[in-house]
Amino acid sequence: MTRTEPVNEPQVAVEDFRTLGRRLSNWGRWGEQDERGTVNLITGERLAAAAQLVRRGRVFPLGIPLDENGPQSGMRGNPIHLMSETGAEQVFPGGFRYADDYIFMPLQSSSQWDALAHVYYDDRMYNGFPAGDTTVKGAVRCSIDKQAAGIAGRGVLLDIAALKGVDWLEAGTVITPEDLDAACQAQGVTVLPGDILLFRTGWRRKFVQEGDAAAFMAGEPGLGQRCCEWLHERDVAAVGSDNWAIEVLPGESPDALLTVHMVLIRDMGMSLCEILDLDELAEDCHTDGCWEFLFVAPPLPISRAVGSPVNPLAIK
Numbered sequence: 001m002t003r004t005e006p007v008n009e010p011q012v013a014v015e016d017f018r019t020l021g022r023r024l025s026n027w028g029r030w031g032e033q034d035e036r037g038t039v040n041l042i043t044g045e046r047l048a049a050a051a052q053l054v055r056r057g058r059v060f061p062l063g064i065p066l067d068e069n070g071p072q073s074g075m076r077g078n079p080i081h082l083m084s085e086t087g088a089e090q091v092f093p094g095g096f097r098y099a100d101d102y103i104f105m106p107l108q109s110s111s112q113w114d115a116l117a118h119v120y121y122d123d124r125m126y127n128g129f130p131a132g133d134t135t136v137k138g139a140v141r142c143s144i145d146k147q148a149a150g151i152a153g154r155g156v157l158l159d160i161a162a163l164k165g166v167d168w169l170e171a172g173t174v175i176t177p178e179d180l181d182a183a184c185q186a187q188g189v190t191v192l193p194g195d196i197l198l199f200r201t202g203w204r205r206k207f208v209q210e211g212d213a214a215a216f217m218a219g220e221p222g223l224g225q226r227c228c229e230w231l232h233e234r235d236v237a238a239v240g241s242d243n244w245a246i247e248v249l250p251g252e253s254p255d256a257l258l259t260v261h262m263v264l265i266r267d268m269g270m271s272l273c274e275i276l277d278l279d280e281l282a283e284d285c286h287t288d289g290c291w292e293f294l295f296v297a298p299p300l301p302i303s304r305a306v307g308s309p310v311n312p313l314a315i316k
């Protein structure tokens with residue numbers, strides 16, 4: 001496989017994200033007090049159908065290792081693991097000994113869910129809740145524990161790197177709705193309402209091969225803004241990827257940062273699952289031709305947190 005040059009040149013004018021956000025808004029759709037957003041689309045019926053996708057009993061863990069060798073550099077650090085007890089100094093009746101440990105980490109540093117309180121603009125977060133509901137004590141509204149009842153359902157993987165015939169897409173490569181359609185067609189899979197859509201860019205593979213955290217974080221291939229509409233039209237429940245921000249970076253808008261985050265999370269109420277390892281799953285899907293699976297990824301019920309580490313499982 002070869003690598004591609006970024007394809008978002010010349011810059012195509014993108015719609016103002018506020019206009020797009022208003023058009024795709026899900027505010028009020030699940031009630032004025034709703035704090036779960038598009039995860040509501042995973043009905044009991046859809047989850048029961050997703051469970052039927054487990055045929056071989058093969059589990060693919062999609063979380064990256066929680067350790068100091070992760071891809072963070074700059075604004076966030078990698079997890080730091082410390083032992084508080086090894087058992088070496090202990091004397092208990094009957095020879096019992098135990099080991100205990102701590103982990104210190106930004107909740108956004110590894111494979112993670114973004115809570116709906118993670119981003120906002122114009123002083124409002126998802127469903128119109130005031131941004132002031134998030135303080136130094138955490139998020140009163142839309143915190144990640146509101147999703148702890150579970151994020152589980154039908155997962156679909158779209159391998160965009162394979163579609164383009166590359167090991168990985170280069171930073172700045174815009175994934176378009178046409179790419180998503182082409183991947184669905186090439187793979188023979190349809191994205192259905194309530195699905196959790198995973199898309200593979202190869203960005204994790206690049207990090208594993210090169211070990212360059214600064215390059216991993218400096219930019220990335222990812223969804224262009226027009227994909228928000230594609231996800232909305234299909235009633236996708238959540239989206240995940242092997243990059244760190246779901247969206248293309250540098251972004252398409254010259255005067256706004258992370259516009260896909262703002263539209264998906266704040267306007268549509270969609271939770272994002274970032275920094276996944278999709279390589280083994282993709283390899284298996286290429287082998288058996290089956291791109292759908294049961295996806296199980298409950299966030300940790302961390303009170304008032306705006307994100308949570310997660311080890312999502314794809315089960316076939």
Ligand code: UVW
Nearest residue numbers: 108114244245261274
């Ligand atoms: C930001 O939105 C800043 O980060 P993340 O990609 O972790 O959601």
